[in-house]
Amino acid sequence: MxxxxxxxxxxxxxxxxxSASIIHLIQGLQQINETPIKVxxxxxSPIDQIEIPTVSSVSLLEIVNLDDxxxxxxxxxxAILSKFNSEGYDLLLGYKSTFVDSIMTRASTExxxxxxxxxxxxxxxxxxxMIKQSIFSGKALSNLKIGYASVLQFNPSFEYKxxxxxxxxxxxxxxxxxxxxxxxxxxxNKVPQGANLADANYVVGAGRxxxxxxxxxxxxxxxxxxxxxxxCSKPVSDINWRPHSEHVGQTGIKIAPKLYIACGISGxxxxxxxxxxxxTIVVINNDPEAPFFKYADYGVVGDVFDVIPEIVKNx
Amino acid sequence: xxxxxxxxxxxxxxxxxxxxxxxxxxxxxxGLTLITGPYEDYALSRAIEIKEADPNNIEIVIFHVxxxxxxAIIRKCLALGADSAVRVNTKANDSFQVAQEIASFVKExxxxxxxxxxxxxxxxxxxxxxxxxxxxxxxxxxxxxNLDVINNSTCxxxxxxxxxxxxxxxxxxLVLGCQEPIAEWKIPSMRGxxxxxxxxxxxxxxxxxxxxxxxxxxxNDQKRKxxxxxxxxxxxxxxxxxxxxxx
Numbered sequence: 001m002x003x004x005x006x007x008x009x010x011x012x013x014x015x016x017x018x019s020a021s022i023i024h025l026i027q028g029l030q031q032i033n034e035t036p037i038k039v040x041x042x043x044x045s046p047i048d049q050i051e052i053p054t055v056s057s058v059s060l061l062e063i064v065n066l067d068d069x070x071x072x073x074x075x076x077x078x079a080i081l082s083k084f085n086s087e088g089y090d091l092l093l094g095y096k097s098t099f100v101d102s103i104m105t106r107a108s109t110e111x112x113x114x115x116x117x118x119x120x121x122x123x124x125x126x127x128x129x130m131i132k133q134s135i136f137s138g139k140a141l142s143n144l145k146i147g148y149a150s151v152l153q154f155n156p157s158f159e160y161k162x163x164x165x166x167x168x169x170x171x172x173x174x175x176x177x178x179x180x181x182x183x184x185x186x187x188x189n190k191v192p193q194g195a196n197l198a199d200a201n202y203v204v205g206a207g208r209x210x211x212x213x214x215x216x217x218x219x220x221x222x223x224x225x226x227x228x229x230x231x232c233s234k235p236v237s238d239i240n241w242r243p244h245s246e247h248v249g250q251t252g253i254k255i256a257p258k259l260y261i262a263c264g265i266s267g268x269x270x271x272x273x274x275x276x277x278x279x280t281i282v283v284i285n286n287d288p289e290a291p292f293f294k295y296a297d298y299g300v301v302g303d304v305f306d307v308i309p310e311i312v313k314n315x
Numbered sequence: 316x317x318x319x320x321x322x323x324x325x326x327x328x329x330x331x332x333x334x335x336x337x338x339x340x341x342x343x344x345x346g347l348t349l350i351t352g353p354y355e356d357y358a359l360s361r362a363i364e365i366k367e368a369d370p371n372n373i374e375i376v377i378f379h380v381x382x383x384x385x386x387a388i389i390r391k392c393l394a395l396g397a398d399s400a401v402r403v404n405t406k407a408n409d410s411f412q413v414a415q416e417i418a419s420f421v422k423e424x425x426x427x428x429x430x431x432x433x434x435x436x437x438x439x440x441x442x443x444x445x446x447x448x449x450x451x452x453x454x455x456x457x458x459x460x461n462l463d464v465i466n467n468s469t470c471x472x473x474x475x476x477x478x479x480x481x482x483x484x485x486x487x488x489l490v491l492g493c494q495e496p497i498a499e500w501k502i503p504s505m506r507g508x509x510x511x512x513x514x515x516x517x518x519x520x521x522x523x524x525x526x527x528x529x530x531x532x533x534x535n536d537q538k539r540k541x542x543x544x545x546x547x548x549x550x551x552x553x554x555x556x557x558x559x560x561x562x
Contacts, residue, residue: 044477070478074454096441098457099477105445108411114527115411117440135438135532139334140342143530182454183485190479202560226560244475250330250436251353251494259559269331276537280559282552297540298552307549314553 001029001148003038003087007094007103008052009199010045015052016199018095023053024160025093028124029148030056031163040087044099047172054166062172065179069188072102073180081106083175092151095199100153108151115151116144120158137250137273156198157256157277191245202228203257205248205275206236209264209285209304213241218308219263225315231255233265249274264304267292284308317371318467318487320362321426323378323417323443324355324392325407325435326385340531351388354432358491360498361462362430363396372467374398376426380407380416386516393511394503400514405521410438414446415523421451426488427467433458433492444492454485457492 004026008019015023023041030037039058043050047062063080067073072080080103084092092107094100096117108115116131120141123130129148132141134155197203204223210216216230223230230246237247248255250270256277263284265271272295275281283296286303293299300307328334328347337343351359359377366373377392377400379385389400403416421429434441441457448455460480461473464487471484472491503511544552 068478069481069483070476071456071474071481071483074452097477101442101445102455105442106449109446109449115442116527117410117442118438134535136328136334136342137330137436137439138535140336140532140534142342142532145528145530183456183483185481185483187482188479189481226556245479254439258562259556261556273330276535281539282556293543294541295539297542298555299541299543300546300549300552301543302546302549307546310549311553311556314550315557 001033001037001091002035003040003089004029004091004093005040005042005084005087005089006092007100008041008043009095009097009196010043010047010050011196011199015050016095016196017201018154018156018158018199020053020162021158021160022093022095022154023055024162025122026055027053027163028160029091032124032126040089041170042175043172049169049171051167051169053162054164054168058170060170060172061175063177064174065177067180067185069180069185071180071183072099073182075181076177077102077106079177081110084111090149093154094152095154096156104151104153113149113151114146115153116146117153118155119152120155122152122160134277137254138276139273155256155277156254191243197229197231197246197248197253197255200229200255200257202226202259203231203248203255203278204228204261204263205231205233205265206263206304207233207265207271208235209266210236210241215305216242218305218312222261222308222312222315225312226259226261228257228259228261233268233271262292262296263308265292266290267295317374318428318464319374319376319426320365320428320430321376321378321417321421322355322359322362322392322397323413323429323431324359324388325352325432325437326350326379326381326388327352327435327437330436334534336532336534341529342532349384349388351392352432352435354434354436354492354494356432356500357495357497358430358432358493359392359395359397360501361493363501364498365462365464366396376401378417378420379403380405380413380521382406389516390511391503393514393516394507395501396507398514400516401519402516403519403521409527410440410442411446412523414443414450416521417443417447418450419522420519421447428464428470428487429453429490430493431491433494441492444490448490451488451490453488453490455490456483456485458494459491460494460497462491462493462497
């Protein structure tokens with residue numbers, strides 16, 4: 001292991017918790033390796049300086065001149081790959097996103113490094129890593145052993161503990177991409193970038209039990225009080241009560257918060273597949289037979305219009 | 316020249332399947348009901364709509380990596396309106412292996428458009444379309460929510476991106492990962508089912524080894540606390556929520 005490239009992301013101006021775990025893992029890698037390892041952190045959002053857990057020989061590279069569409073074009077990926085080739089990275093780390101996917105798959109094929117996705121935990125040994133991957137939407141885990149030369153992509157529930165508490169500041173160097181040339185954009189419909197759902201520590205989700213989109217005020221109020229992101233079930237996004245970007249489940253976003261509060265969601269297996277990475281699940285539903293109660297840590301049988309305002313009032 | 320669309324499908328256990336292990340400590344799929352991945356259903360449905368608009372100029376080929384237990388699923392895709400199918404006769408082990416099989420087939424047989432789901436619902440990696448595009452050097456978009464082919468040479472696409480949704484156009488050839496609402500799921504007609512019996516499923520030998528050292532699987536038995544509160548004891552739950560948020 002000589003050179004590490006890691007993709008990190010920013011959530012509300014700070015290093016995201018998933019990226020903090022990636023940097024903690026780098027601490028572990030530097031500790032077991034006898035020779036120094038150079039670390040390049042790549043970030044896609046504008047940031048001049050950021051506080052990170054302390055690591056040695058670290059640089060922060062901010063990728064600039066991204067297209068307004070939020071899509072990396074082929075010629076831009078080419079430019080990133082030529083940088084990767086010249087740096088001679090032999091270990092790539094990152095979270096899951098369309099940007100990161102497109103770079104990691106290219107890097108895996110061109111640098112001839114195996115890509116291991118959906119990682120939930122890693123144990124480091126002197127010459128190899130023991131990895132657990134989430135499979136079947138979290139219903140099972142697979143275990144594999146692999147050498148260090150690889151591309152590792154982490155599941156939202158990945159956690160790696162810091163070796164020490166010290167923090168350091170790093171300043172970014174800009175890495176400008178060429179203009180996107182591979183496609184032509186005719187319209188962009190931006191959605192408000194709220195708290196990042198996949199990386200949120202707290203999530204409040206709501207379903208058809210809310211009866212009408214105009215009733216989401218109390219959900220947003222609860223979310224604001226907790227500093228939580230808002231989510232919804234598939235039926236609610238299908239009938240356009242809430243944006244598709246909030247849909248959590250088998251065919252939507254997979255979340256792994258510390259606390260998930262599900263309001264008026266019955267708990268169809270497709271929804272559970274998106275939330276089973278949550279540490280603690282609270283379910284509020286007026287139907288005592290709602291299947292979600294079987295998958296809850298805490299449950300209240302009650303009317304959401306009565307229970308939620310009461311919680312909001314007393315938090 | 317007709318336009319050729321390759322639709323790549325996965326065979327996955329139904330979402331409601333209970334996952335168990337076999338005696339060798341790996342996930343046991345025997346006895347589980349296999350279905351076409353739901354996202355691939357969207358991809359195929361859109362391909363069929365495109366073909367229905369211009370039946371003589373569009374050819375749809377189904378591509379699948381999997382053992383002969385997948386034949387029924389492939390037959391259903393043919394019944395829906397695909398023209399022929401290719402099955403690589405080996406177990407699909409990982410995204411890179413599957414993408415290599417797709418790319419090598421596409422290099423031997425020219426295609427204009429490759430459609431698949433944005434992810435398979437068994438391993439959920441969402442990487443096969445990315446890898447395929449990398450190997451072929453083609454443009455790639457995912458998750459695609461809307462697709463129109465213009466003059467068999469350009470695609471108008473609506474895709475979700477990191478900023479929202481984007482309407483764009485890109486020349487063929489393309490690799491696309493699809494999701495709803497790109498098309499309505501289709502149900503095979505009796506005529507389609509009869510016609511599918513005569514359609515060809517070509518067997519292809521696997522060309523790429525799978526190199527990763529998997530040791531074993533384990534079932535993720537999450538135990539939830541299952542503690543219920545009465546409405547009048549809501550304050551106890553509120554205290555727990557406060558504690559969770561402070562922790």
